[in-house]
Amino acid sequence: MAKDVKSAMLRAVVTIRTVLCLLASGTVLAQEPPPRAEPVDPALRADPGQDFYQHGRNLYEAAKQINDLDQRIAGFERAIDVFSRYLNQFPNHPNSEAALWYLGDSYYKSGRVDDAKRCYNNLLRNNPKGKYASAAAFMLAVDHFNNRQYALAAPLFERMAASAQTAPERQRALFHAGFSYELHGRTRDAMDYYRKVIDDADKPNAFLEKSQLYLGRLLSRAEKLDEALPLLDKVVMSRSTPDLRGPAAIEAGAIAAKQGNAELSDKYLKLVLNTAGFEEYRPDAQIAMMKTRFDRKQYSEVVQIFRQSAEKAQGEQEALRLMIAARSYMQMEKNVEALELFREVEKMMLPNNSFAFEANYLRLLCFYRIEGRHVPEQVDAFLQLYRKNRPRDPKIHTALLMKAETLMSDKKPDEAAKVYNEIEASLLSKENRKGYLFNRASCQLLSEDPQGAIRSLSEFIDNYPDDKRSASARLQRAGAYRDSGEPTKALADYDKLRGQETEPEFRALAMLESADICKQENKLEEMITRYRAFLEAFPRSTEARKAKANYWLAWGLVKTNKVKDAIAPAEAARKLDAKIYGKNAGTLLALANWTLQNPDAVCTEVDRAIEESNVASLPDQLISWAAMQAFSSNRFDQAARFYSLVSDAENPRATPKEVWRNYGKALLAAGKAEAALPAINNALELEENEGWKTDGLLDKANALLALNRLDEALKVAEECQVMRPQGRVNAGIRITKGDILMKKNSPSEAVNEYVAVVVFLADEDRLLKPEVLWKLEQALKKKGDNVDADKYRAERERKYPDWKPASA
Structure with a gap:
């Protein structure tokens, strides 16, 4: 019983493997035959290992000849047993490599794939x-390839190529390495291996044209058309089989069309259409020719090409062929002919297919164009x-529009209004949105149709000017004009409301809404006038409305370079409604x-922007300027805070070196020396000017001195x-060096540095000269x-009697 179950399982495995290896389309590879074996029954020699090995070979060869599946599996199991014992007893025998191969192949042919792969891996190792x-590499590669494990298959094909004994074997391996990489999505690697096959000097090369085709396709996808076309042309002009020449010609034709060479494109495609043996590819060539004409809006030529060939494609390709022809008929306003082709597409495709959906919709559109009585159904x-x-989907809502228009034509406005409520106007095309407008306000307002509302409201206003709802109707019509892109007409309605003795609420809305339209139309001067008029006319309006008017008034004044006048309304807007307008x-x-x-006002606003998390709205130039002003006013903490906003510690090179400096x-x-060091280092890293580099080194030395890193x-x-610094940098670095030496208890060396500065600096330097005289005095x-110390003290007190040391 157990043996029967085991045999059944093995039979299932072998059957599955057999089916996989027989699948077509090039995505499944068959096994590679092993290297040629020695004769099965050589003369007996005094070599126990050879006899043992030969016995296994005999069993292996015998098993291969058995037709019954169970008996064949049993035969391979006997070979497995012999080869396994042989390898255990004679691991170093000359035939051990061959035995490992035959052991693996016996495992594979008996359905024990994992054991087979273990043997192949041992062989490779x-x-x-x-x-x-x-x-062995090929067998492993094939197994991974057939299981769609292309990332694992490709390196094994590479190993097969590296160890190949013959040129055909190497070329085959190189091609399949490229094909595996292509299927894995590693296009660049795929191209490299296809090129290796093409560049292989050994002839014949069975994979030359195939590699040219596959490489040409990849180059075409990458838009490297000039490189792709010559490769494909070589395949087309070769003596290879139609299954290579046909696809190459179609691809070449498409490339030539993209390059604008219609004559060359036709040459390739007509080759497929007119050459015996290429029948399988004729529909694809026809589709390609039709598509190029359709893209050039040569619709009559599309139809002519469609009629020339009776060859049909399969599945979606045939649907595409019919769709191109049908759409061309539509463009030629031959809706009856188009309708019939769309029906064919619907019949051949499942309803959920995109071609079926498109065809059904376009057939409906053809029907609507021909006659609309039964469009609702x-x-x-x-x-x-x-x-x-x-x-x-826009087509769903366009179909609803067809139904609504038909109902309105049939004088069924109530039914039409219900359909309009189902339509989302934003999903309609620009042209169809025009058809979405009707002359009844009740219907148009429900369906959010501004043009239809305008017509209905205009009729109402013209016919009933004294109605108490006239002002409300005019306000709604102004909004509809605004929403439909007619600002001039909208402003005319708003201005009439402003001038009439209407309710204050309508007047206020008219002023605000008309100002908004001027803003959208970039009529900033008129916008400013209207917002000012609102603020003067409605001083007791809601804070929200006054805040809005003040903010946009300030915005307009800034935009029109009246910045001084903008400050008061901007402050008012922030005070009235900080939540909405505060940050802006x-x-x-x-x-x-x-x-x-x-400068002080700018610095205040930058600090406020930091507090309110609004600093991203300020330009870097403004923040940098504010930082410089703060620095110039000795507000160093504030300056540093601002500079931190315009610097990028993660990407220092994205920040100007001046900012880091x-x-x-x-x-x-x-007094934040530790924090200063990264900024100083970034400035030094970016600085190329020697003068500024020495200045940066002076800063760095002072920072390290402050941190007592002497x-x-x-x-x-x-x-x-x-680096021989000049000017005050030279003086500064000597003073700093002197300060370091003083801290290191080397006053004699410090004196030398200070003296050089004293000699260098002019007496007019009342900032640095007295300080260095004092430092020299301390060092002495x-x-x-003490004698020289007193001398320099006397000089300092004589020349700079009011100067006091910072520590005093």
């Missing part, structure tokens, strides 16, 4: 250059098929004050001096040279 390596049938699964008003105030060069100086001046500071100072005292 232990004998990577052996004569069985290529076959036709639309209902169309909706029953497709509406559930495509509720927001703050942005306007920052921009206005920046334009007016009011000033950011570092601001942090350093604020050795590092001294090293940086000396690096700076080597520490050195024990």
